[in-house]
Amino acid sequence: NAGVTQTPKFQVLKTGQSMTLQCAQDMNHEYMSWYRQDPGMGLRLIHYSVGAGITDQGEVPNGYNVSRSTTEDFPLRLLSAAPSQTSVYFCASRTSGFQREQFFGPGTRLTVL
Amino acid sequence: GNSVTQMEGPVTLSEEAFLTINCTYTATGYPSLFWYVQYPGEGLQLLLKATKADDKGSNKGFEATYRKETTSFHLEKGSVQVSDSAVYFCALSPDEKLTFGTGTRLTIIP
Numbered sequence: 001n002a003g004v005t006q007t008p009k010f011q012v013l014k015t016g017q018s019m020t021l022q023c024a025q026d027m028n029h030e031y032m033s034w035y036r037q038d039p040g041m042g043l044r045l046i047h048y049s050v051g052a053g054i055t056d057q058g059e060v061p062n063g064y065n066v067s068r069s070t071t072e073d074f075p076l077r078l079l080s081a082a083p084s085q086t087s088v089y090f091c092a093s094r095t096s097g098f099q100r101e102q103f104f105g106p107g108t109r110l111t112v113l
Numbered sequence: 114g115n116s117v118t119q120m121e122g123p124v125t126l127s128e129e130a131f132l133t134i135n136c137t138y139t140a141t142g143y144p145s146l147f148w149y150v151q152y153p154g155e156g157l158q159l160l161l162k163a164t165k166a167d168d169k170g171s172n173k174g175f176e177a178t179y180r181k182e183t184t185s186f187h188l189e190k191g192s193v194q195v196s197d198s199a200v201y202f203c204a205l206s207p208d209e210k211l212t213f214g215t216g217t218r219l220t221i222i223p
Contacts, residue, residue: 042213042216
C-alpha cells in the first residue's frame, strides 16, 4: 500500500493564480481531510469528507474548495491564491469512527508571492 | 468549543533524561485523545491514543493517561533518545473533526 499520497511536494504561485493540490489514498478509507500547518498554530482543519459525494467545512475553509467524487481522491482547490495561504498542507484519511487513527500524507509546501 | 492547550516549546533535553510534555483540553462529551509525532520533513504519525477516562496509551516507551478529572493527557517517557527529536502534537476528537494543539518541538542532545 502506498498509503496517503500528495502532489506536488512543493509549489510556488503568484497572487491570484489558482491550483489544485492532489490527495489520494489506497486504504479504502471513508474519511478524508485537509489541514494547513502554520508556525505556532498547529494544524487547522480546512475541509473534510465522510464519504464519496459528501464534504463539509472545517475551521478555516475560506478560499478553498473540495470535492469527493471517488473514495480514493480528495483534491483541494485554491481559487485565487493569496499570500496568507502560504503554508504546508497535509491530507489525511481514516476509517469511520472518530477514535480511529488518521494517516497523513507527506505534505505540500505552498508559497504564494 | 473544543480546544487543546499544549506545553510551549522548544524543549531541549540530554539523552536519557525524563520527558514530560503537558497537554490539557476543553471539550464537550467524551473525546478520544491522541499524541501525534512529526519527524523532520515528514507528515504526522500516530504515537499513541486513549479513548476513555483512565485509559493509558503507550508506544515506543512513551505513555499518556486520559485524566478526565483534570482534563489532561500529558506525554511522558522515562529515558529519551536522540531519535526522539521531533515535534509532538496533542489532539482530541469528540466528533468527526480532529483538533490539534500548537505542537512542542523536542530536541535531544547526546
